Amino acid sequence: MGSRSSHAAVIPDGDSIRRETGFSQASLLRLHHRFRALDRNKKGYLSRMDLQQIGALAVNPLGDRIIESFFPDGSQRVDFPGFVRVLAHFRPVEDEDTETQDPKKPEPLNSRRNKLHYAFQLYDLDRDGKTSRHEMLQVLRLMVGVQVTEEQLENIADRTVQEADEDGDGAVSFVEFTKSLEKMDVEQKMSIRILK
Amino acid sequence: MLRAALSLLALPLAGAAEEPTQKPESPGEPPPGLELFRWQWHEVEAPYLVALWILVASLAKIAPRVQAGLLDFLLFGSLISAVDPVAVLAVFEEVHVNETLFIIVFGESLLNDAVTVVLYKVCNSFVEMGSANVQATDYLKGVASLFVVSLGGAAVGLVFAFLLALTTRFTKRVRIIEPLLVFLLAYAAYLTAEMASLSAILAVTMCGLGCKKYVEANISHKSRTTVKYTMKTLASCAETVIFMLLGISAVDSSKWAWDSGLVLGTLIFILFFRALGVVLQTWVLNQFRLVPLDKIDQVVMSYGGLRGAVAFALVILLDRTKVPAKDYFVATTIVVVFFTVIVQGLTIKPLVKWLKVKRSEHHKPTLNQELHEHTFDHILAAVEDVVGHHGYHYWRDRWEQFDKKYLSQLLMRRSAYRIRDQIWDVYYRLNIRDAISFVDQGGHVLSSTGLTLPSMPSRNSVAETSVTNLLRESGSGACLDLQVIDTVRSGRDREDAVMHHLLCGGLYKPRRRYKASCSRHFISEDAQERQDKEVFQQNMKRRLESFKSTKHNIYFTKSKPRPRKTGRRKKDGVANAEATNGKHRGLGFQDTAAVILTVESEEEEEESDSSETEKEDDEGIIFVARATNEVLQEGKVSGSLEVCPSPRIIPPSPTCAEKELPWKSGQGDLAVYVSSETTKIVPVDMQTGWNQSISSLESLASPPCNQAPILTCLPPHPRGTEEPQVPLHLPSDPRSSFAFPPSLAKAGRSRSESSADLPQQQELQPLMGHKDHTHLSPGTATSHWCIQFNRGSRL
Numbered sequence: 008m009g010s011r012s013s014h015a016a017v018i019p020d021g022d023s024i025r026r027e028t029g030f031s032q033a034s035l036l037r038l039h040h041r042f043r044a045l046d047r048n049k050k051g052y053l054s055r056m057d058l059q060q061i062g063a064l065a066v067n068p069l070g071d072r073i074i075e076s077f078f079p080d081g082s083q084r085v086d087f088p089g090f091v092r093v094l095a096h097f098r099p100v101e102d103e104d105t106e107t108q109d110p111k112k113p114e115p116l117n118s119r120r121n122k123l124h125y126a127f128q129l130y131d132l133d134r135d136g137k138t139s140r141h142e143m144l145q146v147l148r149l150m151v152g153v154q155v156t157e158e159q160l161e162n163i164a165d166r167t168v169q170e171a172d173e174d175g176d177g178a179v180s181f182v183e184f185t186k187s188l189e190k191m192d193v194e195q196k197m198s199i200r201i202l203k
Numbered sequence: 204m205l206r207a208a209l210s211l212l213a214l215p216l217a218g219a220a221e222e223p224t225q226k227p228e229s230p231g232e233p234p235p236g237l238e239l240f241r242w243q244w245h246e247v248e249a250p251y252l253v254a255l256w257i258l259v260a261s262l263a264k265i266a267p268r269v270q271a272g273l274l275d276f277l278l279f280g281s282l283i284s285a286v287d288p289v290a291v292l293a294v295f296e297e298v299h300v301n302e303t304l305f306i307i308v309f310g311e312s313l314l315n316d317a318v319t320v321v322l323y324k325v326c327n328s329f330v331e332m333g334s335a336n337v338q339a340t341d342y343l344k345g346v347a348s349l350f351v352v353s354l355g356g357a358a359v360g361l362v363f364a365f366l367l368a369l370t371t372r373f374t375k376r377v378r379i380i381e382p383l384l385v386f387l388l389a390y391a392a393y394l395t396a397e398m399a400s401l402s403a404i405l406a407v408t409m410c411g412l413g414c415k416k417y418v419e420a421n422i423s424h425k426s427r428t429t430v431k432y433t434m435k436t437l438a439s440c441a442e443t444v445i446f447m448l449l450g451i452s453a454v455d456s457s458k459w460a461w462d463s464g465l466v467l468g469t470l471i472f473i474l475f476f477r478a479l480g481v482v483l484q485t486w487v488l489n490q491f492r493l494v495p496l497d498k499i500d501q502v503v504m505s506y507g508g509l510r511g512a513v514a515f516a517l518v519i520l521l522d523r524t525k526v527p528a529k530d531y532f533v534a535t536t537i538v539v540v541f542f543t544v545i546v547q548g549l550t551i552k553p554l555v556k557w558l559k560v561k562r563s564e565h566h567k568p569t570l571n572q573e574l575h576e577h578t579f580d581h582i583l584a585a586v587e588d589v590v591g592h593h594g595y596h597y598w599r600d601r602w603e604q605f606d607k608k609y610l611s612q613l614l615m616r617r618s619a620y621r622i623r624d625q626i627w628d629v630y631y632r633l634n635i636r637d638a639i640s641f642v643d644q645g646g647h648v649l650s651s652t653g654l655t656l657p658s659m660p661s662r663n664s665v666a667e668t669s670v671t672n673l674l675r676e677s678g679s680g681a682c683l684d685l686q687v688i689d690t691v692r693s694g695r696d697r698e699d700a701v702m703h704h705l706l707c708g709g710l711y712k713p714r715r716r717y718k719a720s721c722s723r724h725f726i727s728e729d730a731q732e733r734q735d736k737e738v739f740q741q742n743m744k745r746r747l748e749s750f751k752s753t754k755h756n757i758y759f760t761k762s763k764p765r766p767r768k769t770g771r772r773k774k775d776g777v778a779n780a781e782a783t784n785g786k787h788r789g790l791g792f793q794d795t796a797a798v799i800l801t802v803e804s805e806e807e808e809e810e811s812d813s814s815e816t817e818k819e820d821d822e823g824i825i826f827v828a829r830a831t832n833e834v835l836q837e838g839k840v841s842g843s844l845e846v847c848p849s850p851r852i853i854p855p856s857p858t859c860a861e862k863e864l865p866w867k868s869g870q871g872d873l874a875v876y877v878s879s880e881t882t883k884i885v886p887v888d889m890q891t892g893w894n895q896s897i898s899s900l901e902s903l904a905s906p907p908c909n910q911a912p913i914l915t916c917l918p919p920h921p922r923g924t925e926e927p928q929v930p931l932h933l934p935s936d937p938r939s940s941f942a943f944p945p946s947l948a949k950a951g952r953s954r955s956e957s958s959a960d961l962p963q964q965q966e967l968q969p970l971m972g973h974k975d976h977t978h979l980s981p982g983t984a985t986s987h988w989c990i991q992f993n994r995g996s997r998l
Contacts, residue, residue, distance in 0.1 A: 037590075038590065041589075041590055041591045044591065045589075058589065061588050061589060063584070063585075063588040063597070063600075064585055064588055064589070066604070067581055067584055067585045067588070067600075068581055069578065069581040069582060069585060070585055073582060073585045073586070073589075094586065094589070094590065097583070097586055099493060126575070126578060126579065126582065129578065129582065130578075146574075146578070147574070150574075150577055150578070150581065151627060155627050159627070159630075162630070163570065163627070163630045166570055166630060166633070166634075167570045167571055167574055170569055170570055170571050171571050187569065187571040187572070187575075188571070188572065188575055190564065190572070191572055191575070191576065193579075195493065195494055196576070196579045196583075197579055197582070197583065198493060199583065199586060199587060199590065199592065199594060199596075200491075200492075200493040200594065201590070201592045201594060202590070
């Protein structure tokens with residue numbers, strides 16, 4: 008970790024980031040520290056290698072995909088604002104956010120819709136806006152244990168897509184995805200308390 | 204007393220009387236309009252004060268007169284403040300609040316047993332020692348014993364949980380002892396904790412918590428059901444007995460002494476202080492919670508703190524010599540318990556409704572939700588890692604990995620361990636549920652997986668489950684079982700049967716192909732065919748009944764079946780058709796309206812293609828085939844072979860009827876009719892043969908009794924049952940030089956033309972029919988129709 012500075016001024020564009028993501032000052036500082044800790048060679052940005060160094064991600068079935076999500080559009084490096092932008096999805100939803108919903112302003116990054124969108128992007132690798140059966144199968148392969156056979160996995164994938172698919176195109180679009188999860192308390196499930 | 208009261212009452216009246224006189228005395232102020240309300244204190248002042256004074260004096264009488272020291276009250280407080288798990292469970296099970304709330308209150312009631320036990324014991328011993336002898340170290344020891352008791356109790360429970368899980372791993376071959384193991388080891392945990400003066404309730408709780416996952420995977424479904432329902436029954440009994448004891452003690456006034464002050468005070472204070480405690484602790488908790496507990500939750504939590512049998516048991520155990528106020532305590536405890544259970548218990552449901560507390564949502568688990576929940580969990584764990592924060596998900600992940608690597612391998616049976624995957628579980632359960640509901644609906648509905656199952660075979664295998672499933676699905680809405688039901692897997696055997704159908708993706712074809720190995724005499728039909736036959740027979744019987752009234756002497760039918768048989772097609776399951784034919788024929792014999800029967804047989808034949816020809820081997824019909832016949836037959840065979848897979852078409856009876864009538868009326872027509880029909884079916888190369896046979900048939904004018912060639916009797920076996928009197932004269936005259944049968948049979952063969960067949964058959968029959976007709980007498984008529992060819996030789 009480099010020199011520890013708790014000055015907000017150290018963070019470049021701190022204010023704009025804060026406005027965009029809604030993090031509190033303390034959280035932003037903490038994230039900045041973490042960013043610097045991950046950035047081993049003090050490059051000022053994070054590469055895939057840096058993130059892969061986090062041991063626990065290696066045993067996470069979705070670890071690779073999550074690392075990928077930090078690098079949108081195929082770029083090789085992620086700077087601090089980008090880092091924070093992804094993490095902003097996991098900020099707990101507070102009542103103030105929903106109350107001061109300014110229709111002109113873009114939806115805050117931690118809204119329910121954006122949270123779901125983030126998760127959806129993890130499924131939809133080819134970014135076509137739909138999760139096809141093939142993509143679902145890939146995700147299942149990652150997440151289901153080795154004791155389930157390929158055939159059973161295919162059945163599960165079929166059934167999953169069938170359950171959610173309403174317009175019969177054999178793939179789950181974002182809208183259908185949202186609908187299938189309407190009963191789930193996504194705001195709570197996809198939030199990390201510490202990122203308040 | 205009365206005079207005083209009267210005088211008191213008189214005063215205000217006097218005061219009121221003075222009032223109006225006072226008004227005019229006030230210096231010339233105009234009254235400010237009509238006053239609706241005036242404060243008349245000075246009028247009632249005196250009587251009011253007196254009344255108040257008397258009231259206060261009498262209230263003072265209510266004040267507690269109990270002689271007890273601080274320690275005694277501490278003791279009482281420790282036992283009265285304990286929330287009772289039994290009462291809480293009983294009430295909250297009805298109410299269905301959301302899980303968070305339920306687990307907070309219920310968990311509190313379970314875990315505070317340790318606290319209660321410790322406090323009670325500590326205070327008791329302090330009381331016994333006498334307040335003068337208590338020293339500072341004793342307080343410290345008291346606090347330490349709290350930890351010892353609770354953690355020790357939990358540890359005992361976990362040890363027994365481990366033992367239980369381990370032993371159930373090996374009970375594959377002795378399933379019967381599984382419930383016994385569960386009960387005994389759990390009870391042993393309780394006794395051991397009691398023995399070591401640790402918290403017994405905590406021990407049993409931890410035992411259950413710790414072993415559930417492994418035991419559930421290891422023991423058989425039946426054992427699981429046994430354990431669950433036995434526990435429920437026992438719990439119910441125990442609850443009942445305890446509350447009965449409570450009630451009886453309440454009535455037995457020798458055991459208690461009433462003190463209004465104590466009772467009232469206790470009631471008020473338990474409500475008040477509980478609310479206070481809840482508010483304070485929630486405030487502390489909310490600092491650490493993602494989703495804070497709001498006011499409504501707090502209200503439910505404080506209102507849901509019911510006291511129960513634990514408090515009563517503890518108070519009864521007090522030693523009267525050490526605690527002189529025991530009787531007062533007993534009375535108070537009884538009142539408190541009654542009040543909380545009855546009043547609070549009854550009103551909590553409307554309260555929950557009124558406050559619009561979030562209820563527990565029991566929705567069917569969808570695969571999507573399960574999958575996505577897992578995804579989210581993984582995502583969150585990963586993000587926590589990225590952020591570097593060891594939060595809830597991190598620890599949970601770690602625990603799950605540890606569990607997967609070590610514990611599950613040690614404690615779960617190999618076979619159970621292998622299939623241990625939550626997503627798979629949900630999928631499995633959903634499939635079972637679909638399959639069972641599908642079957643229950645009669646088996647012709649497309650399930651959501653898009654598979655169709657034949658209802659008959661599966662019905663046999665899952666018939667037993669339908670009741671259990673009905674119970675499950677419709678299950679009593681009031682109990683938690685609904686949630687448990689979802690997680691309990693149904694019997695493996697039954698599931699395997701259904702699962703086999705579904706998951707192997709092996710859809711049964713709707714049309715059965717009949718086995719070639721069936722012989723006419725002993726047909727090894729499978730259930731499906733049997734069923735079809737039975738249905739068919741019943742239908743035909745019905746039609747026959749209706750036709751009987753018409754009294755058609757149609758002997759044609761006899762001829763019908765025969766032709767069919769000629770078409771020898773080696774098809775599976777022909778035997779069936781044969782047999783049914785036979786049966787039908789039998790029916791036909793009885794009835795004169797035999798046409799239908801033949802129709803039936805024809806239908807059968809369609810199904811069976813001409814595979815029946817095989818069966819015909821057994822029949823005794825000897826078919827003397829002419830050259831033409833042979834040609835026909837060959838043609839037939841080929842023809843029939845072409846059409847094998849046509850579905851069986853059951854001709855509508857009216858057609859038969861129609862056909863009959865014309866036959867009777869004009870044979871000529873029929874002939875024409877037939878030929879036109881048959882020609883349709885007859886392949887071109889066979890036309891000549893066909894025509895020849897027809898002509899030959901027509902030429903046969905002689906009474907066919909002997910000639911009726913073909914009519915051999917139906918295969919003995921089926922028919923015999925049907926009609927005892929089948930005059931099987933059938934004979935043995937196969938000689939009818941009928942080219943007929945072959946062609947007829949051929950015609951019959953083509954399944955695709957089944958409908959055409961029928962008419963044809965009917966027509967053909969007339970051909971035969973009127974041969975038979977001539978010679979047929981009612982008696983013989985019946986016999987004619989089974990023409991049995993010795994196919995085997997033919998083909």
